[in-house]
Amino acid sequence: MARRSVRRVRRPVREEKVAAPRTWRGVIEEYRSYLPVTTATPVITLREGGTPLLESRLGERYGIRLLVKYEATNPTASFKDRGMTVAVSKAAEAGARGVICGSTGNTAASAAAYAARAGMTCVLLIPADGVALGKLVQAIACGATLIRVQATFDGALDLARAAAARFGLTLVNSTNPHRIAGQRTAAFEVCDALGRAPQALALPVGNAGNITAYWAGFSDYQKAGRIRSRPQMIGVQAEGASPLVQGHPIERPRTVASAIRIGRPASWDGAVAAVRDSGGQFISVSDDEILAAQDDLAREGLFVEPASAASVAGVLKLVRAGKAPHEVVCVLTGHGLKDPEVVQSRAKLPPPVPATLEAIQSRLAPRSP
Ligand SMILES: Cc1ncc(COP(=O)(O)O)c(C=O)c1O
Numbered sequence: 001m002a003r004r005s006v007r008r009v010r011r012p013v014r015e016e017k018v019a020a021p022r023t024w025r026g027v028i029e030e031y032r033s034y035l036p037v038t039t040a041t042p043v044i045t046l047r048e049g050g051t052p053l054l055e056s057r058l059g060e061r062y063g064i065r066l067l068v069k070y071e072a073t074n075p076t077a078s079f080k081d082r083g084m085t086v087a088v089s090k091a092a093e094a095g096a097r098g099v100i101c102g103s104t105g106n107t108a109a110s111a112a113a114y115a116a117r118a119g120m121t122c123v124l125l126i127p128a129d130g131v132a133l134g135k136l137v138q139a140i141a142c143g144a145t146l147i148r149v150q151a152t153f154d155g156a157l158d159l160a161r162a163a164a165a166r167f168g169l170t171l172v173n174s175t176n177p178h179r180i181a182g183q184r185t186a187a188f189e190v191c192d193a194l195g196r197a198p199q200a201l202a203l204p205v206g207n208a209g210n211i212t213a214y215w216a217g218f219s220d221y222q223k224a225g226r227i228r229s230r231p232q233m234i235g236v237q238a239e240g241a242s243p244l245v246q247g248h249p250i251e252r253p254r255t256v257a258s259a260i261r262i263g264r265p266a267s268w269d270g271a272v273a274a275v276r277d278s279g280g281q282f283i284s285v286s287d288d289e290i291l292a293a294q295d296d297l298a299r300e301g302l303f304v305e306p307a308s309a310a311s312v313a314g315v316l317k318l319v320r321a322g323k324a325p326h327e328v329v330c331v332l333t334g335h336g337l338k339d340p341e342v343v344q345s346r347a348k349l350p351p352p353v354p355a356t357l358e359a360i361q362s363r364l365a366p367r368s369p
Pocket of ligand 1: 078105107174206207208209211259260305307308333334
């Protein structure tokens, strides 16, 4: 009797031990053999990556399997941290004095954080208008030098390239190959979670570094024998900022999704190759479709910035046209808290009520017509 009751008490403890989660070490340590690092590389990390792959209820509603890769859980709340850990670690290895980038906000926030971690200076060239305040606040808090430039993102990037050469700083935009190398890890994680590649992967495309990186990641995993096939790549752009859909640069890109307000993608060729070689497509969506998808995602607890919702908006547009894949991973690139202006402008705070149950009840009661 006594022995049996002891066993009953012990069993859950043993199970807990087996299931104990391993601590995530950041993308460099998790995927070291796939990355351009050696034992001489100082690892500058905030333990980025290891983000969840979640089933979305939208899939059930629209009759497909729709998964989301929720990159908002990275340390600075966007996918940029995956590449930045590698770029800043390599800059530190090379003895760089500091880093510089042009940015629509998320690269800036990430560069500022990783440079601060490395003890380096960080210079950020930001378009004077239209960058979400939350991203700039992050960068300023991390001690970066922020310079607002009277230019679009494309102009800021041109200037950052020239300034890097003139002032001896390392450029950490996605034209830096170490950024792309690090961002490949998101593709590895998707495959590791599924045990294979998905049928399709959709993501918002701005400067086109991320779509280039995902495709390189899937290709490298296939070469390494980790997956058999690669997914169709679906690159989604906003209608007013859709150079890859239209096939030519856009002088004055316009969209509510400031992170993808880019008219001349630096990784144009990489994006075109990814879509062509995967049998995928570029597609554009309206700002209204982006904001509707942002609402849909928030209603299942996934608060993302407008640019991030473009991936889902694109897939839902394909569903409506009867052309959607039966299984797709949508990349949700960044957190909604960094760019809350649109949601804030539509959601007015209700007036306060007295601290009584009656007041609460009157708010909960259905209003009479
Ligand atoms: C939230 C978000 N989504 C998507 C993108 C587009 O990524 P890429 O410029 O690599 O195409 C960016 C780029 O800044 C971004 O910040």
